[in-house]
Amino acid sequence: xxxxxxxxxxxxxxxxxxxxxxxxxxxxxxxxxxxxxxxxxxxxxxxxxxxxxxxxxxxxxxxxxxxxxxxxxxxxxxxxxxxxxxxxxxxxxxxxxxxxxxxxxxxxxxxxxxxxxxxxxxxxxxxxxxxxxxxxxxxxxxxxxxxxxxxxxxxxxxxxxxxxxxxxxxxxxxxxxxxxxxxxxxxxxxxxxxxxxxxxxxxxxxxxxxxxxxxxxxxxxxxxxxxx
Amino acid sequence: xxxxxxxxxxxxxxxxxxxxxxxxxxxxxxxxxxxxxxxxxxxxxxxxxxxxxxxxxxxxxxxxxxxxxxxxxxxxxxxxxxxxxxxxxxxxxxxxxxxxxxxxxxxxxxxxxxxxxxxxxxxxxxxxxxxxxxxxxxxxxxxxxxxxxxxxxxxxxxxxxxxxxxxxxxxxxxxxxxxxxxxxxxxxxxxxxxxxxxxxxxxxxxxxxxxxxxxxxxxxxxxxxxxx
DNA sequence: TCGGGTGCTGTTGTGCACATCATAAGCGAA
DNA sequence: TTCGCTTATGATGTGCACAACAGCACCCGA
Numbered sequence: 001x002x003x004x005x006x007x008x009x010x011x012x013x014x015x016x017x018x019x020x021x022x023x024x025x026x027x028x029x030x031x032x033x034x035x036x037x038x039x040x041x042x043x044x045x046x047x048x049x050x051x052x053x054x055x056x057x058x059x060x061x062x063x064x065x066x067x068x069x070x071x072x073x074x075x076x077x078x079x080x081x082x083x084x085x086x087x088x089x090x091x092x093x094x095x096x097x098x099x100x101x102x103x104x105x106x107x108x109x110x111x112x113x114x115x116x117x118x119x120x121x122x123x124x125x126x127x128x129x130x131x132x133x134x135x136x137x138x139x140x141x142x143x144x145x146x147x148x149x150x151x152x153x154x155x156x157x158x159x160x161x162x163x164x165x166x167x168x169x170x171x172x173x174x175x176x177x178x179x180x181x182x183x184x185x186x187x188x189x190x191x192x193x194x195x196x197x198x199x200x201x202x203x204x205x206x207x208x209x210x211x212x213x214x215x216x217x218x219x220x221x222x223x224x225x226x227x228x
Numbered sequence: 229x230x231x232x233x234x235x236x237x238x239x240x241x242x243x244x245x246x247x248x249x250x251x252x253x254x255x256x257x258x259x260x261x262x263x264x265x266x267x268x269x270x271x272x273x274x275x276x277x278x279x280x281x282x283x284x285x286x287x288x289x290x291x292x293x294x295x296x297x298x299x300x301x302x303x304x305x306x307x308x309x310x311x312x313x314x315x316x317x318x319x320x321x322x323x324x325x326x327x328x329x330x331x332x333x334x335x336x337x338x339x340x341x342x343x344x345x346x347x348x349x350x351x352x353x354x355x356x357x358x359x360x361x362x363x364x365x366x367x368x369x370x371x372x373x374x375x376x377x378x379x380x381x382x383x384x385x386x387x388x389x390x391x392x393x394x395x396x397x398x399x400x401x402x403x404x405x406x407x408x409x410x411x412x413x414x415x416x417x418x419x420x421x422x423x424x425x426x427x428x429x430x431x432x433x434x435x436x437x438x439x440x441x442x443x444x445x446x447x448x449x450x451x452x453x454x455x456x
Numbered sequence: 457t458c459g460g461g462t463g464c465t466g467t468t469g470t471g472c473a474c475a476t477c478a479t480a481a482g483c484g485a486a
Numbered sequence: 487t488t489c490g491c492t493t494a495t496g497a498t499g500t501g502c503a504c505a506a507c508a509g510c511a512c513c514c515g516a
Contacts, residue, residue, distance in 0.1 A: 010297060010469055010506090038498070048471045050278070053498085054285050061286045069238060069498050070477030085378045088328060096320055101313065150313045152391075156384050163380075238476090238499055266468070276501045281468085297468050298507035 017045055018055045025064050026165040027134035032077035078167050087217045090160050094213055098206025101150040105197050113194045116140050120187035127176040134169045171220050245273055246283045253292050254393040255362035260305035306395050315445045318388050326434025329378040333425050341422045344368050348415035355404040362397045403451050
């Protein structure tokens with residue numbers, strides 16, 4: 001039977017909706033501070049508020065949403081200090097991913113990395129539409145996380161990335177001065193990681209990733225200083 | 229007005245119930261595999277199923293519960309491999325807690341550690357009632373997590389502890405041979421950490437904690453080998 | 457005796473109506 | 487005019503009835 005016509009279970013539907021909403025938050029379709037309407041979302045996905053609220057509750061426990069009785073459900077923002085703490089933790093965990101249960105990439109995953117490298121080279125920076133750039137980086141992060149077989153570490157890594165992604169993209173697109181440079185830096189990171197993977201050096205790939213997280217965070221802080 | 233009589237908001241009520249249920253899972257009041265009844269829990273807490281289900285959804289996203297349509301809601305178990313991965317991650321994070329935003333303990337927190345040390349010394353091992361021992365260790369973990377000001381790291385550390393706690397306690401109380409020894413080992417850990425804290429060496433405290441997690445995991449694996 | 461179909465029972469999942477709450481507009485008196 | 491109260495509105499939170507589903511006992515026919 002065709003997969004598409006297979007009826008999705010309640011759990012699968014909820015999981016899919018959660019992914020969609022998380023994606024929209026991370027690529028700034030729903031920017032920090034934006035109010036989401038339970039009624040509108042329920043209508044969009046063709047369900048009632050009850051199962052939708054279950055999804056929102058999960059996103060709230062992931063610190064991506066925040067509901068206030070009688071007011072609304074809002075996309076969360078991050079204070080500078082929290083952002084700083086998360087980034088320093090992400091840097092440590094990225095290094096850790098090379099040491100804890102590293103797995104060589106399958107040929108399919110290698111192909112995926114090559115596609116990512118191509119996409120990065122081909123992408124034209126457009127200050128008006130952050131989505132393509134944000135989505136590209138997100139796909140890269142998800143691919144990178146497949147290099148580590150330690151599932152809890154992978155989950156935590158992604159969880160922390162989801163929290164910082166929108167803030168980083170936002171800082172990049174509000175000043176929008178360094179967009180082209182940031183894109184070329186990212187393209188080089190993908191190329192470097194790909195080279196390390198083809199050489200079979202997983203720890204090197206992790207170190208490169210770690211370094212780029214660290215450097216991109218420094219550049220973001222520099223933007224924050226000059227912008228403020 | 230008195231704090232106790234202050235009406236709890238919906239959010240606070242839910243948070244409180246979540247803590248209670250998580251506590252019951254971690255100290256084996258609800259052992260792995262046990263079925264929980266939404267209706268009974270709702271009645272116990274004097275609310276309807278709707279808000280209770282919100283709490284259960286959050287515990288499910290923390291991998292402590294698992295609901296199956298038409299069957300029931302069950303306390304999750306952990307396969308050996310998952311347990312292994314979580315423990316190795318916990319060991320790394322425990323070390324990290326000494327390096328990332330360490331904070332000297334307040335006098336109140338030091339007092340709390342001394343109380344914990346006293347409780348550990350005074351506790352009589354009883355193979356029939358794991359609760360006192362499990363609760364003591366949980367309180368120690370929560371106190372220890374206050375030595376690190378990096379909130380995301382603290383959250384992750386606690387989250388991972390909640391997942392392993394019940395399995396560790398269960399392995400200890402099913403064989404129940406090493407209970408007295410394990411208790412004395414724990415008492416020494418608390419004493420060692422307390423000594424390090426009184427000397428002002430936070431990194432040493434973290435290292436001691438890390439070592440004890442590692443060793444207690446080895447002892448658990450040894451029990452698993454001999455028991456099977 | 458055995459196999460399979462069928463209904464029963466109890467569970468989680470969903471939809472809907474209403475309660476509760478926060479906000480802002482409206483309005484009247486000082 | 488301006489301050490403060492009232493009211494209207496729209497949001498999330500809750501309770502309840504029912505739908506969907508899985509498992510089990512039961513029963514009937516071969």
